[in-house]
Amino acid sequence: MNAPAGSPETMLAARVHGPRDVRLDEITVPAPGLGEALVRIGACGICGSDLGYIAQGGLGGVEPLKAPLPIGHESAGTVVAVGDGVRGVSPGMRVAINPDRAYIGGGGPDGAMAPFLRVQGAEIGETLFALPDGLSFAHASLAEPLSVGLHGLRVANACASDRIAILGAGPIGLCTLVMAQHLGARDIAIFDRVPERLERARALGAGLAINVAEKSLPDALGRFHGAGERFGAPFVGTDVFVDCAGSAAALAEVVSVAKYRARICVIALHHKPLALDLWRVMANELSLSGSIADSRAAEFGETIAMLAEGGRDLSALVSHAYDFSHFQEALEMAADPARAAKVVLTFGEGL
The missing domain is CATH 3.90.180.10 (Medium-chain alcohol dehydrogenases, catalytic domain)
Known part of the structure; x- marks a missing residue:
């Protein structure tokens, strides 16, 4: 040719x-x-x-x-x-x-x-x-990485009233933050171990950006989203967790503190199998889903429309x-x- x-x-x-x-x-x-x-x-x-x-x-x-x-x-x-x-x-x-x-x-x-x-x-x-x-x-x-974040949020049925926590403040985590705001969510927390990434998250409007090397995720979420107890175990008031980090330990911790009917969506790549506390998944009726975003034309178009409207400073x-x-x-x-x-x-x- x-x-x-x-x-x-x-x-x-x-x-x-x-x-x-x-x-x-x-x-x-x-x-x-x-x-x-x-x-x-x-x-x-x-x-x-x-x-x-x-x-x-x-x-x-x-x-x-x-x-x-x-x-x-x-x-x-x-x-x-x-x-x-x-x-x-x-x-x-x-x-x-x-x-x-x-x-x-x-x-x-x-x-x-x-x-x-x-x-x-x-x-x-x-x-x-x-x-x-x-x-x-x-x-x-x-539009491509932003629509990855939007697809994961849609898989988790995220909406404006949800309290959302994002694991990982790398590019996909930051894109998920932007698209959660696009959906109208405001009580958004994000977690990472790299201070510079967390600074970018704050610049993009995260309500809470915590370095898990310095502070406990459950403690921080308990203060930000509320906390309680069910079946003798503590939980945090987060409605939706989005895993953009790929950390087995972090995902296991989320399962251990997720509230009744919380939704967890895994966008990140996990390279090894993970043992989860399935009793908690059952007892708290947790929804655990994955998102690979390989069929998302509608979300891609929605993201382009958002970018075309302007009004968002994405320089961070x-x-x-x-x-x-x-x-x-x-x-x-x-x-x-x-x-x-x-x-x-x-x-x-x-x-």
Whole structure:
């Protein structure tokens, strides 16, 4: 397949070759086929899962890769060409990209850490979301992690009146905080061990931001959300817990202090099995659910609409932007929780 007119024939694309082996490979710029669009990327965020794929040498790190793994799934850019059968999408459209349908950057054949991205099943409102001119590509790329947080909250049936606690103040935890506020929640607590992350949470409007290395989660939540006793055991008044940390100890502690009919949603990756107190799950009728956010077109669109409205200062969420030519430096920054929140790669017009 040849590159579309006006595009280079080759490009550099970030691909994982093995554990701790990520390279910028020179590959052919794809031409869009049936039902596909080609997007010139303006910005692509670096996700913790990208860093995990690099460290593990693949999606699971169990079997060697049969082919290099393209990475990058938090992206926005400009449509430059469309294939046959595509309706409602035309060159020049500014779009954010929902990676779910073709597992973009997550096991599929294409990744967004490259100047051009082929989008299979190109469809407005499903894989592509039109952007207003005033919304930068860097901020539009936040639709992907923000919609991850929104999906988890929706799985937990979170609403404006809920008292919410978020475990972990990394990028997904901060995105969950923003989307909990979008739903109207106000009594939101967030927990982490990194002071700089907690400062970002406070800047984004967290009602309580606690360092669990210094203060007890149950004690802090008991003061903030209220406390009580059931069957001789203490509980906190939190309605919804969202696990964005992946800490087995923290999740077990939540189960031990969750109130009657509290809801717990796990967004974080847990790499090992966890023993839970199932007596408490039963006796307190706890709801425990997972959220992988791989079918969330409606939530993606809702997030884009929120970003387009403006009015929210998300500067504490995007900590760094690097031109793609500084790829390795950007990865190193993204891996430093004390300095970085969301790190975004830009491609000439991302900001």
